[in-house]
Amino acid sequence: MKLIEAIIKPFKLDEVKDALNEIGVEGITVSEVKGFGRQKGHTELYRGAEYVVDFIPKVKIEIAIADELAAKVVETIENTAKTGRIGDGKIFVMSLDEALRIRTGEKGNDAI
Amino acid sequence: MKLIEAIIKPFKLDEVKDALNEIGVEGITVSEVKGFGRQKGHTELYRGAEYVVDFIPKVKIEIAIADELAAKVVETIENTAKTGRIGDGKIFVMSLDEALRIRTGEKGNDAI
Amino acid sequence: MKLIEAIIKPFKLDEVKDALNEIGVEGITVSEVKGFGRQKGHTELYRGAEYVVDFIPKVKIEIAIADELAAKVVETIENTAKTGRIGDGKIFVMSLDEALRIRTGEKGNDAI
Amino acid sequence: MEFMTAAEIRAKYGVLKEIVGGGWLRLKPGQVTDDTEMSLCVARAVVAANGWSREGIAANFAAWLRSKPVDVGDTCRRGIRNYMLKGELETPYNQWDAGNGACMRMLPVSLCTLGDDRLLARCAVEQAHITHNHPFSDAACIYLGKLVHLAVLGYSKTRLRRELEGLLTSHENFRFEPYRGLASGYVVDTLQTVFHYFFTARDFEDCLIKVVNQGGDADTTGAIAGMLAGAYYGEENIPRRWLKKMDRKVVDEVSLLAERLVTLSPWAAAR
Numbered sequence: 383m384k385l386i387e388a389i390i391k392p393f394k395l396d397e398v399k400d401a402l403n404e405i406g407v408e409g410i411t412v413s414e415v416k417g418f419g420r421q422k423g424h425t426e427l428y429r430g431a432e433y434v435v436d437f438i439p440k441v442k443i444e445i446a447i448a449d450e451l452a453a454k455v456v457e458t459i460e461n462t463a464k465t466g467r468i469g470d471g472k473i474f475v476m477s478l479d480e481a482l483r484i485r486t487g488e489k490g491n492d493a494i
Numbered sequence: 495m496k497l498i499e500a501i502i503k504p505f506k507l508d509e510v511k512d513a514l515n516e517i518g519v520e521g522i523t524v525s526e527v528k529g530f531g532r533q534k535g536h537t538e539l540y541r542g543a544e545y546v547v548d549f550i551p552k553v554k555i556e557i558a559i560a561d562e563l564a565a566k567v568v569e570t571i572e573n574t575a576k577t578g579r580i581g582d583g584k585i586f587v588m589s590l591d592e593a594l595r596i597r598t599g600e601k602g603n604d605a606i
Numbered sequence: 607m608k609l610i611e612a613i614i615k616p617f618k619l620d621e622v623k624d625a626l627n628e629i630g631v632e633g634i635t636v637s638e639v640k641g642f643g644r645q646k647g648h649t650e651l652y653r654g655a656e657y658v659v660d661f662i663p664k665v666k667i668e669i670a671i672a673d674e675l676a677a678k679v680v681e682t683i684e685n686t687a688k689t690g691r692i693g694d695g696k697i698f699v700m701s702l703d704e705a706l707r708i709r710t711g712e713k714g715n716d717a718i
Numbered sequence: 719m720e721f722m723t724a725a726e727i728r729a730k731y732g733v734l735k736e737i738v739g740g741g742w743l744r745l746k747p748g749q750v751t752d753d754t755e756m757s758l759c760v761a762r763a764v765v766a767a768n769g770w771s772r773e774g775i776a777a778n779f780a781a782w783l784r785s786k787p788v789d790v791g792d793t794c795r796r797g798i799r800n801y802m803l804k805g806e807l808e809t810p811y812n813q814w815d816a817g818n819g820a821c822m823r824m825l826p827v828s829l830c831t832l833g834d835d836r837l838l839a840r841c842a843v844e845q846a847h848i849t850h851n852h853p854f855s856d857a858a859c860i861y862l863g864k865l866v867h868l869a870v871l872g873y874s875k876t877r878l879r880r881e882l883e884g885l886l887t888s889h890e891n892f893r894f895e896p897y898r899g900l901a902s903g904y905v906v907d908t909l910q911t912v913f914h915y916f917f918t919a920r921d922f923e924d925c926l927i928k929v930v931n932q933g934g935d936a937d938t939t940g941a942i943a944g945m946l947a948g949a950y951y952g953e954e955n956i957p958r959r960w961l962k963k964m965d966r967k968v969v970d971e972v973s974l975l976a977e978r979l980v981t982l983s984p985w986a987a988a989r
């Protein structure tokens with residue numbers, strides 16, 4: 383199993399969730415984070431205002447997924463979250479040793 | 495060493511912390527996250543219409559732990575965080591290449 | 607590639623960011639978290655007030671970095687974030703299977 | 719009533735005899751959920767193809783999953799997702815696949831295979847394996863189909879009970895006398911609940927009220943009991959007041975599909 387972590391522009395969250403739903407993925411965990419990027423002093427639109435600040439609000443999505451489906455999930459997030467402009471974000475893929483669904487005790491691919 | 499990440503129902507946090515203390519685990523890092531999954535959001539009244547807020551507040555716990563204690567930690571969280579109702583959450587286990595305690599420079603199992 | 611996760615005292619964030627810039631690292635993702643430590647009931651200074659509460663505000667920094675630069679990044683954070691007093695925090699290092707820059711589709715070391 | 723225990727139901731409703739909606743999914747009265755919707759996927763696929771079509775069923779399951787249904791079982795989601803992303807029509811054997819998710823879709827399978835036991839067995843297992851691959855689930859699906867066939871053709875409860883002995887002999891764990899009162903999503907518990915109340919109930923309403931008030935996986939035990947009791951007691955035995963509360967469009971479509979499915983069956987072809 384893999385844990386996919388994507389850092390994306392906040393306004394892209396709904397679109398990414400919908401795109402994931404199209405490939406049967408519904409379970410995800412989301413957090414609000416602050417991004418600091420390679421490109422300095424660029425402006426980004428956030429809640430209707432232009433920012434020229436050092437941190438930019440981002441959204442982090444975590445998705446645990448079976449190995450054989452990981453590439454498809456990465457591709458889906460990439461295609462949906464992309465605007466082509468600076469700050470679109472990153473996708474990281476990590477290996478999970480174990481996953482467990484607390485409610486039922488199911489492990490491995492049955493947990494997610 | 496392992497990094498255990500648990501996504502649980504917020505009201506279970508204190509209980510889980512106490513249960514972890516009971517087995518000698520005190521160091522944990524907690525963050526507030528939003529969960530999307532089979533458990534559906536609460537309804538809110540907005541401009542006279544009821545709508546479903548699609549995310550559910552969850553709490554994420556991260557615990558770095560020595561390999562030989564990981565199974566016990568997972569079991570403890572599972573038993574304490576479980577209500578048997580949808581939305582109880584997940585536990586993920588990842589491998590750590592390295593851990594370091596900033597204050598002392600200690601590494602490995604002595605760091606956590 | 608590695609994913610470095612550092613839990614540090616919030617007031618140390620700017621110092622750590624500057625130190626990382628000095629060694630050519632600009633891309634980082636930051637989140638606000640709550641720390642629970644081995645030391646119970648200790649006080650910490652936070653925004654000019656002394657806390658004797660069970661959780662302490664911390665900042666989590668995530669940095670994806672090429673393998674050969676990981677040790678340098680860890681050392682930099684350690685030296686900058688350290689005060690020598692309880693609660694300085696931890697640094698964890700994980701392996702990344704894959705990294706991708708959403709804007710360009712670049713993978714691996716070119717993504718970060 | 720789904721996910722409530724029998725005691726919780728008694729405390730809250732006494733005995734629930736009316737369609738009231740609510741529950742963990744906050745449903746409107748008469749709104750249907752995954753049991754009905756997945757059955758509709760099967761029925762529509764068979765009618766559209768004028769015969770059995772495993773591919774058509776899977777495609778309908780996928781379209782249904784994408785439509786953000788009000789609930790989807792974990793095992794069903796995984797199986798349908800594997801079809802969406804890998805084109806697999808059969809999920810590999812899994813010891814944890816002994817849930818009731820495949821059984822709850824058996825009514826359309828039974829109708830279109832009326833008159834042919836071998837066809838029933840093949841189709842029952844083919845549709846089941848899209849999401850659930852386990853011998854307990856397979857056996858349960860096949861026997862539910864056989865009982866529906868007998869019921870629709872007018873046989874007595876005694877005859878049905880005799881047919882069921884075949885399942886109880888090959889799979890002792892399905893024995894429901896004495897009834898243990900378990901009504902979870904585990905296919906053995908589900909079928910024990912359905913069989914216990916079906917064989918002891920006096921009519922459709924009595925059977926359904928008792929099954930649903932047992933709690934547990936109540937939407938599915940209710941759906942399967944409804945399938946058996948409906949086939950056995952006939953349409954006129956369904957309480958008018960319940961039918962009035964059902965989503966009109968669903969009722970109309972189900973009636974239409976049911977008739978079409980039977981006309982496609984070997985039994986109809988032989989007339």
Ligand SMILES: Nc1ncnc2c1ncn2[C@@H]1O[C@H](COP(=O)(O)OP(=O)(O)O)[C@@H](O)[C@H]1O
Pocket residue numbers: 389416417418419420421438440467468469470471472632633634635636668669670671707708709718
């Ligand atoms: N090395 C890194 N490790 C972790 N997060 C990063 C890293 N580099 C960038 N990020 C995250 O990705 C976001 C976008 O990065 P940025 O460099 O601004 O643009 P781009 O991804 O388009 O090249 C940042 O705001 C930050 O949240």
Ligand SMILES: Nc1ncnc2c1ncn2[C@@H]1O[C@H](COP(=O)(O)OP(=O)(O)O)[C@@H](O)[C@H]1O
Pocket residue numbers: 408409410411412444445446447483484485494501528529530531532533534550552579580581582583584
């Ligand atoms: N594949 C996944 N990856 C990451 N987090 C997930 C995943 N699936 C579920 N979650 C998290 O677990 C929570 C509970 O999941 P849910 O599907 O509602 O119920 P259950 O865990 O009882 O099956 C979600 O709100 C979300 O935070």
Ligand SMILES: Nc1ncnc2c1ncn2[C@@H]1O[C@H](COP(=O)(O)OP(=O)(O)O)[C@@H](O)[C@H]1O
Pocket residue numbers: 520521522523524556557558559595596597606613640641642643644645662664691692693694695696
């Ligand atoms: N095992 C652990 N796993 C994850 N985070 C931890 C762990 N131990 C400590 N932490 C984090 O590090 C912070 C500092 O830890 P603490 O034990 O108070 O002091 P020190 O790091 O100086 O020994 C905690 O507030 C918590 O955020």
Ligand SMILES: [Mg+2]
Pocket residue numbers: 751752753789937938
């Ligand atoms: Mg259901």
Ligand SMILES: [Mg+2]
Pocket residue numbers: 720903935936937938939
């Ligand atoms: Mg059900």
